Amino acid sequence: MPHFRISRQVLAATLGAVAxxxxxxxxxxxxxxxxPAGHSPTAGAHAPAQHTAPGTLPLQAQxxxxxxxxxxxxxxxxxxxxxxxxxxxxxLKGASAEVAAHGMLMVTASQSGMVGMSMTxxxxxxxxxxxxxxxxxxxxxxxxLKRPLKVGETLRLTLSAADGRxxxxxxxxxKP
Numbered sequence: 224m225p226h227f228r229i230s231r232q233v234l235a236a237t238l239g240a241v242a243x244x245x246x247x248x249x250x251x252x253x254x255x256x257x258x259p260a261g262h263s264p265t266a267g268a269h270a271p272a273q274h275t276a277p278g279t280l281p282l283q284a285q286x287x288x289x290x291x292x293x294x295x296x297x298x299x300x301x302x303x304x305x306x307x308x309x310x311x312x313x314x315l316k317g318a319s320a321e322v323a324a325h326g327m328l329m330v331t332a333s334q335s336g337m338v339g340m341s342m343t344x345x346x347x348x349x350x351x352x353x354x355x356x357x358x359x360x361x362x363x364x365x366x367x368l369k370r371p372l373k374v375g376e377t378l379r380l381t382l383s384a385a386d387g388r389x390x391x392x393x394x395x396x397x398k399p
Contacts, residue, residue: 278388279389280309280313280382280389281308281309281313282305282306282307282382282390282392283305283306283308284303284394285303285304286302286304287301287303287380287392287393288301288302288303288394288395288397289365289394289396289397290302290396290397290399291373291374291396296368297367297368298364298366299372300329300358300362300363300365301318301362301365302357302362302363303394304356305348305382306352307348307352307354308351309351311350312347312349312350313384314345314385314386315328315346315347315383316328316345317382317383318363318365318380318381318382319381320365320380321378322365322369322370324367326363326364326365326366327364328342328343328363329362329364330343330346330361331358331361363380372396374397374398375395375397377394377395378394378395378396379391379392379393380393
């Protein structure tokens with residue numbers, strides 16, 4: 224019997240897909256959170272404010288990556304650090320990419336010693352602060368991949384906010 228090594232990112236993407244599938248089977252709505260998840264205090268100095276065109280969000284993205292998954296896996300995770308250069312919080316409500324049927328906002332939470340992921344309706348990037356999207360916290364999922372991803376390719380993702388503005392970023396497909 225062959226021996227397989229699975230990284231945390233591939234495991235997170237796969238477990239997330241399983242959790243989403245089970246939630247859909249149970250026809251249960253996404254849990255609501257009394258406190259927005261995925262918030263982190265601002266680390267280091269604030270980025271200077273930038274002028275943005277109407278309809279675009281005052282965001283910057285650092286280290287944006289998409290987890291490379293085997294062709295049979297149709298879901299993957301997206302990680303990055305989002306920096307809000309504006310003076311008001313940004314409430315994200317969606318994510319999309321041409322390579323996927325749809326995107327989902329996710330949170331990872333620990334409850335009674337068990338760690339699990341769940342879909343969340345929003346993620347907030349604090350004013351002048353950062354939101355770190357990682358395998359162990361808030362992140363994005365691309366669901367229903369339309370084709371296998373190639374290591375090294377760059378994917379264009381679009382984040383949408385509750386106020387209708389958007390932000391596009393490039394993310395590189397990397398091995399976990």
